Amino acid sequence: MIKKDTWVEIHKVLLNPHERSEHIPQDTKRVPFEMRIKGRLLNDAEVGDQVEIETETKRIETGILIKANPYYQHDFGTYVEKVRIMKDIILFEMEDHDHE
Amino acid sequence: MSSYERMLLKKNDIMKDALKFDYELFEYPGIGFDYEKLMDHAGFSLDDVKRIQNHQQVGNTPMVELKQLTKYARKFAKKGYGARIFLKDEAMNLSGSFKARRAAMAIYQAKKLGYQGVIAATSGNYGAAVAALAAKNNLKCIIVQECFDSKGIGQPEIIEKARACEAYGAEVVQLSVGPELFYEFLKLLEETKYFNASLYSPYGIMGIETLGEEIHKDILSLCGKAPDVVVCTNAGGGNLTGTARGLKKSGAIHTKIVAASVDLTGLHMASDQDFNKKSFTTGHTGFGIPFTTNPDRSDVPRSAARPLRYMDQYVLVNQGSVFFITQALALLEGMERGPAGNTSLAAAFKLSQSMKEDEIIVVQESEYTGAGKHFNAQIAFAKERGIELKMGDPKEEIPGKNLVFPSSGQMIDVKEIPLDDLRKTYLKRYKDTLLFEEDYEYLSLELNTTLTHVKTLMEANHETKKR
Numbered sequence: 001m002i003k004k005d006t007w008v009e010i011h012k013v014l015l016n017p018h019e020r021s022e023h024i025p026q027d028t029k030r031v032p033f034e035m036r037i038k039g040r041l042l043n044d045a046e047v048g049d050q051v052e053i054e055t056e057t058k059r060i061e062t063g064i065l066i067k068a069n070p071y072y073q074h075d076f077g078t079y080v081e082k083v084r085i086m087k088d089i090i091l092f093e094m095e096d097h098d099h100e
Numbered sequence: 101m102s103s104y105e106r107m108l109l110k111k112n113d114i115m116k117d118a119l120k121f122d123y124e125l126f127e128y129p130g131i132g133f134d135y136e137k138l139m140d141h142a143g144f145s146l147d148d149v150k151r152i153q154n155h156q157q158v159g160n161t162p163m164v165e166l167k168q169l170t171k172y173a174r175k176f177a178k179k180g181y182g183a184r185i186f187l188k189d190e191a192m193n194l195s196g197s198f199k200a201r202r203a204a205m206a207i208y209q210a211k212k213l214g215y216q217g218v219i220a221a222t223s224g225n226y227g228a229a230v231a232a233l234a235a236k237n238n239l240k241c242i243i244v245q246e247c248f249d250s251k252g253i254g255q256p257e258i259i260e261k262a263r264a265c266e267a268y269g270a271e272v273v274q275l276s277v278g279p280e281l282f283y284e285f286l287k288l289l290e291e292t293k294y295f296n297a298s299l300y301s302p303y304g305i306m307g308i309e310t311l312g313e314e315i316h317k318d319i320l321s322l323c324g325k326a327p328d329v330v331v332c333t334n335a336g337g338g339n340l341t342g343t344a345r346g347l348k349k350s351g352a353i354h355t356k357i358v359a360a361s362v363d364l365t366g367l368h369m370a371s372d373q374d375f376n377k378k379s380f381t382t383g384h385t386g387f388g389i390p391f392t393t394n395p396d397r398s399d400v401p402r403s404a405a406r407p408l409r410y411m412d413q414y415v416l417v418n419q420g421s422v423f424f425i426t427q428a429l430a431l432l433e434g435m436e437r438g439p440a441g442n443t444s445l446a447a448a449f450k451l452s453q454s455m456k457e458d459e460i461i462v463v464q465e466s467e468y469t470g471a472g473k474h475f476n477a478q479i480a481f482a483k484e485r486g487i488e489l490k491m492g493d494p495k496e497e498i499p500g501k502n503l504v505f506p507s508s509g510q511m512i513d514v515k516e517i518p519l520d521d522l523r524k525t526y527l528k529r530y531k532d533t534l535l536f537e538e539d540y541e542y543l544s545l546e547l548n549t550t551l552t553h554v555k556t557l558m559e560a561n562h563e564t565k566k567r
Contacts, residue, residue: 019102028372031250034276056271057240074259074472077480082489090428
């Protein structure tokens with residue numbers, strides 16, 4: 001059970017595929033137009049329930065509850081050897097020696 | 101009629117309420133409008149803009165001579181060649197990019213007109229800028245961004261931008277791929293009655309004129325002359341337009357204006373599947389070309405960003421080269437910036453090599469970097485999506501398939517798009533329109549060329565059509 005007033009994230013389909021713009025590529029037209037938004041939960045609920053939230057600007061939004069206490073997980077990415085190689089090239093080429 | 105179509109019908113009324121700016125005042129009888137009158141009507145002189153931005157801690161960023169990068173570029177230039185490369189460190193603005201200049205004006209106007217809040221449709225730095233300035237001016241703020249694909253995977257750079265906006269107290273509405281973002285944007289404007297902090301209003305453009313003026317003054321005081329070349333990363337066209345206007349207003353009339361974009365040819369911007377195959381979310385051809393050849397495709401009736409009026413050259417660089425130069429900037433100058441804002445730096449690195457040693461080339465912006473938007477984050481994200489990573493000749497890069505990093509600084513190159521190709525694309529939509537002399541006069545201003553040349557280009561379009 002996720003308690004009322006918990007900071008949560010919800011998901012909502014804004015337009016179904018048949019309601020979408022005519023002027024978009026087929027791969028986009030096949031899928032719905034979706035939204036995600038965060039806010040405070042207005043009633044106790046479970047993940048997967050249709051809920052109401054109050055957003056940062058005090059608007060009421062409805063949607064499916066997907067996450068309680070959402071947090072940022074983006075980072076600097078995993079190790080990439082090519083990044084290391086570029087570093088070596090730049091430092092090597094800046095040394096004062098003659099180039100071919 | 102779908103709810104989408106119904107909303108688009110209300111577009112003009114919603115827009116009028118959300119900007120309080122009557123674009124019809126400037127329309128000519130034919131295809132054109134009075135651009136300068138539109139800009140004047142906004143009612144701010146360059147000095148007003150400076151004063152407003154000063155109050156908001158925006159502008160007056162450092163101009164840095166990139167001596168090490170210049171030295172690096174000269175290794176690949178003929179003797180006596182290799183212009184001095186300067187960088188206007190716009191990352192030092194509030195919120196970390198030049199976009200604060202645009203946001204400062206939009207927010208000032210919203211406040212003056214008595215709006216309770218602002219809304220901006222942007223997945224980029226502009227969101228953070230609007231959010232930061234709204235916070236400072238006690239306005240509510242909603243940022244609408246195109247963020248994730250149908251699998252729910254978000255672009256790391258856009259996720260970082262959402263974090264920044266939320267840090268400044270904004271509400272962030274995250275959407276899946278598609279132009280229907282505009283539908284949600286209109287719906288929110290109608291619901292909240294907030295101000296449309298459009299990137300393309302006159303306020304959004306005049307905010308950048310101060311950048312052009314500062315560049316001229318900075319270089320004058322450091323080098324005793326105006327810059328020979330200014331390179332602008334080009335997406336929606338506002339950056340280039342405002343910078344060029346500011347340079348001209350301050351008297352730098354001979355400075356050559358170069359547009360630079362990351363080459364994403366082949367990737368469709370409204371494609372769900374292509375969305376996460378690109379390593380740049382802005383500064384690329386997916387915005388640069390359409391907004392240059394059709395500026396009025398924006399979220400206002402007449403865009404104040406009209407880059408073809410001002411550009412002298414348009415060059416493209418590949419994704420791998422921008423990552424390479426981003427790394428070089430950190431390694432050789434101690435400046436961790438970008439990557440998207442370094443598009444013009446990659447171009448300047450190459451262009452400087454065919455300029456004389458005593459000439460000056462200015463890269464007119466930088467942007468903050470961080471988790472998600474760091475170049476390592478973008479490259480690792482591409483690798484996870486199955487994009488091949490290669491060292492080699494950047495010319496072999498195929499957007500969406502691979503990233504090719506130059507195996508030497510010498511291989512960083514630019515691909516030029518002839519301005520006449522862009523002009524012809526611009527003119528295509530008038531091929532079945534009866535044009536009068538005043539229409540041609542308007543077009544000659546829009547395309548920054550002679551009336552005769554406009555007519556020649558129109559005829560060339562007809563020839564291609566017949567063939």
